[in-house]
Amino acid sequence: MNWPLEAFLSFLAAGAFGIIFNIPRKTLISCGLVGMSGWLFYRSYFLLFDDPIQATFAGAFIVAIVAHILAKTFKMPMIIFSVAGIIPLVPGSRAYNAMRNIVENDYMEAVDFAVQALMISGAIAMGLVFAEVIMQLYFKYQAKRTQKKMGFTQE
Amino acid sequence: MAEISEVRRELALDCFLLAGKVMMESGAETYRVEDTMIRMAVSQNMMDSHCFVTPAGIMFSPSNDLPTRFVRIHGRRTDLERVARVNAVSRRLVAGQLTLQQAYEEMTEIEKNHYLFPLWLQVLAAAVASACFLILMGGGWADIPFAFVIGGIGFYIVEMVLIKTRVKFFAEFIGAVAIGTLAVLAVYSGFGNDPDTIIIGSVMPLVPGLLITNAVRDMMAGHFVSGLSMGAEAFLTAFAIGAGIAIVLSF
Numbered sequence: 001m002n003w004p005l006e007a008f009l010s011f012l013a014a015g016a017f018g019i020i021f022n023i024p025r026k027t028l029i030s031c032g033l034v035g036m037s038g039w040l041f042y043r044s045y046f047l048l049f050d051d052p053i054q055a056t057f058a059g060a061f062i063v064a065i066v067a068h069i070l071a072k073t074f075k076m077p078m079i080i081f082s083v084a085g086i087i088p089l090v091p092g093s094r095a096y097n098a099m100r101n102i103v104e105n106d107y108m109e110a111v112d113f114a115v116q117a118l119m120i121s122g123a124i125a126m127g128l129v130f131a132e133v134i135m136q137l138y139f140k141y142q143a144k145r146t147q148k149k150m151g152f153t154q155e
Numbered sequence: 156m157a158e159i160s161e162v163r164r165e166l167a168l169d170c171f172l173l174a175g176k177v178m179m180e181s182g183a184e185t186y187r188v189e190d191t192m193i194r195m196a197v198s199q200n201m202m203d204s205h206c207f208v209t210p211a212g213i214m215f216s217p218s219n220d221l222p223t224r225f226v227r228i229h230g231r232r233t234d235l236e237r238v239a240r241v242n243a244v245s246r247r248l249v250a251g252q253l254t255l256q257q258a259y260e261e262m263t264e265i266e267k268n269h270y271l272f273p274l275w276l277q278v279l280a281a282a283v284a285s286a287c288f289l290i291l292m293g294g295g296w297a298d299i300p301f302a303f304v305i306g307g308i309g310f311y312i313v314e315m316v317l318i319k320t321r322v323k324f325f326a327e328f329i330g331a332v333a334i335g336t337l338a339v340l341a342v343y344s345g346f347g348n349d350p351d352t353i354i355i356g357s358v359m360p361l362v363p364g365l366l367i368t369n370a371v372r373d374m375m376a377g378h379f380v381s382g383l384s385m386g387a388e389a390f391l392t393a394f395a396i397g398a399g400i401a402i403v404l405s406f
Contacts, residue, residue: 006291013287013359019280020310020360022271023235039291073221075246076239077187079368081223083235087364093292093355099397100351125371132239 003040010039010088017084027080030070034085038063049054052091056120059089060127068135082128091120163255167199168217170248170259172226173296174241174256175206175213179228181237184369185210186376191245198249210381230321233365236270260404274314281360282307288359294352301341306357309334313361323388325393326360334358354400363392 014035018028046052080105094117101110127145171192178188188208192215196204207214210231216223241262248258271277285306286299293300296304313330317323334357341347366389 009287009290013284013291015286016280016287017360017364019272020277020284021233021235021365024239025236027239063290075243077183077235078241078371079182079184079187079365080235080239083365083368086368087359088288088291090359090362090364090367092288092359092362094353095393095398096351096358099401100404103401121367124367128368128371129375132372147230148206 011036017087023080028054031084034081038085039088052121053119055087057123057127060124061131064128064131091117098146173262176226178241182233183238185373185381186379240265268271278307278311281310285356289356301347301353302356305337310360326401327395331396335400335403363389
């Protein structure tokens with residue numbers, strides 16, 4: 001695997017998707033970085049453990065975490081950053097293979113691919129959910145700490 | 156609680172509903188729209204306001220004894236810049252940096268304008284994304300020009316059909332048919348190597364990424380009505396693309 005090449009390509013692809021979704025111009029670069037980190041994490045997990053579903057979960061998780069952090073920094077909605085990063089993880093090739101096998105009347109093979117595509121979509125959703133919950137807990141904890149520092153106590 | 160005059164209250168309601176409408180039309184999540192509207196209402200001393208947002212319309216009730224207002228949301232068009240701008244205005248209103256009148260003027264300004272990138276740039280972006288995905292999905296370098304051109308053409312066709320017919324699924328179906336046909340032709344004429352990776356790379360710009368993320372986040376926030384409807388839209392889009400490709404492959 002060619003790391004710099006894949007990093008560059010995923011950066012470019014996520015930035016291009018940023019243009020398609022018309023995200024604010026000054027966030028294009030950070031959006032590309034989100035896509036790059038998600039894809040690189042996904043690829044390295046995939047190469048290490050050879051499980052596309054877990055790898056997609058990890059990739060989506062990283063995308064959402066980075067997007068949350070950037071959203072706090074830029075004070076902008078979180079979807080601006082996460083949306084382009086999610087796209088490379090979408091199981092396009094598996095859905096395509098499922099479709100092709102259906103057309104070729106090879107239904108057993110098609111079901112195999114379709115179930116994989118479904119599981120990977122679920123993994124993307126779970127990755128987003130986990131990251132969201134963890135970040136919310138973290139932000140709540142942080143807010144409480146600042147409140148304590150400033151002398152407010154909560155009943 | 157401070158008494159709010161009639162005119163000012165109407166202005167505040169107009170402002171909230173406009174903000175919600177613009178955000179919903181530009182592809183924000185439902186729960187974010189509700190959250191923004193309630194925050195703005197609280198900043199204007201409307202403490203017990205209620206708000207119900209669906210992808211088709213927004214209902215907003217300022218308090219128990221005042222009339223409820225409703226706006227209908229027509230077409231949706233992904234334009235995240237508008238979401239970010241409305242969000243910034245509402246933040247400034249809540250922080251007290253803007254008066255209600257100023258905020259309303261800025262909202263109308265945002266509503267009138269579109270901040271979309273020019274179409275040629277979007278087509279170019281789709282072409283670049285297609286070429287990148289071709290390599291990322293394991294395609295060969297020789298196929299790059301085909302993915303670049305076909306991805307751009309497919310995106311352009313979808314946009315054009317969408318403008319002409321206003322039926323999203325039909326547009327995506329036609330786009331997928333065009334992509335499949337062109338990719339098969341490229342390989343058939345002896346220039347392209349692998350139709351599979353060319354097709355996969357080229358349909359990537361049509362994938363409903365925003366709908367998937369929004370559906371998941373809305374479902375998590377407990378907005379099942381909009382979560383399910385957005386999920387259904389994402390599924391139908393994916394199905395339209397798949398059907399378009401399948402038709403080409405079956406010949």
